[in-house]
Each structure stands twice: as C-alpha cells, then as structure tokens.
Amino acid sequence: MNDTGRSVGPARGSFKLPLERVLVVHDEIDLPFGEIRTRLGGGLAGHNGLKSLERELGSTEFMRVRVGVGRPSSTDPEIVTGYVLGRWRQPKAEVGELIEHGVAAVERMLAGELE
Secondary structure (H helix, E strand, C coil), X not given: CCCCHHHHHHHHHHHCCCHHHCEEEEEXXXXXXXXXXXXXXXXXXXXXXHHHHHHHHXXXXXXXXXXXXXXXXXXXXXXXXXXXXXXXXXXXXXXXXXXXXXXXXXXXXXXXXXX
C-alpha cells in the first residue's frame, strides 16, 4: 500500500490517462470513521501511499475519495500503522455502510461532481 505509486504510475502511462482522470480511494485518519470527502489534489498529510503516488505521478493533482477511518488514541507510528492496517473494530453493518458511501462518492466523482 505504501508503494502504490509503483503500480499506478505505469498503469496510467499504459492507458495514456491525463492526471486529472486518475482517481484514488484512500484511508484518512484525520476524518472520523464513516466520513467521506472528495477533492482534486491537496496535501499528503504524512500518508505514505499518497507520497508514493506523488513521487511516481509527479504531482498531487489527482482525484481523491478520502475514507474516514478515525484516529487511534496514540501518535506512536507503530500503533497508528497497526490501527490503519489492522482489522476493523466497528460492527460489520457500519463497515458495510462506509463501503456503500465510498462507492457512491466514487460514482459522483466519475460523473464529474466534485464536492
């Protein structure tokens, strides 16, 4: 996940996609669990996957669907990593709802609706 740019960069080149047609769905610990936000471009907020994308794509000006997963109570990098990459702590129904909202946000972005 932290090296996602290594796949996205060559795929973008193979499909000859302009950068603004690349859409990335990613976890966002700075948003509460279940909150979804969309944007074009923006900062990296220390997100290693986004850093990899910027490195390979040469820019941060791609579409994003930011999926709120919440933040653990610690800032220790190992705890944060375990939190983000570990099992869901929320009930299955809440995770399902999060996925549904994420899919709807992707569909809106593909339809040209930036929020």
